[in-house]
């Protein structure tokens with residue numbers, strides 16, 4: 494129920510450019526990326542794996558799952574705060590964030606222990622051909638291709 498509402502809100506945000514980024518439930522981000530499946534992976538950076546999240550129809554978002562080693566809680570808060578402040582037509586729109594912490598039983602040293610699993614995620618507008626180098630290649634290749642065709 495809450496997940497369905499969050500999904501609708503996220504879809505609405507994509508058409509309403511004035512909407513502020515918001516907290517998103519982990520269950521929604523898991524659902525739209527098919528549990529962060531390999532098939533949804535669109536890229537990797539130094540600190541994150543980026544997935545394509547599919548909402549209704551053709552609507553997509555980019556979900557950035559930060560690696561655990563990267564950030565402590567304070568750093569993550571600062572990152573979210575900075576992203577929330579930046580609003581510019583040349584900057585990819587930040588849509589939301591998720592910080593989830595869950596205890597799971599794990600075996601350590603032949604004993605069952607309660608481990609804290611942290612998930613930190615950021616959600617952005619999806620940019621087709623996400624990487625800037627693909628745009629640059631796309632634009633510089635065109636004249637070259639035309640030149641080649643001319644000769």
Ligand SMILES: Nc1ncnc2c1ncn2[C@@H]1O[C@H](COP(=O)(O)OP(=O)(O)OP(=O)(O)O)[C@@H](O)[C@H]1O
Nearest residue numbers: 536537538539540541543555617618619620623624
């Ligand atoms: N909003 C987006 N829409 C589509 N693809 C994206 C988006 N954000 C990232 N990607 C893809 O994921 C890749 C990794 O992005 P990410 O932001 O994690 O790292 P980076 O900017 O390449 O490097 P760094 O680790 O230094 O930040 C990008 O190269 C791009 O292909």
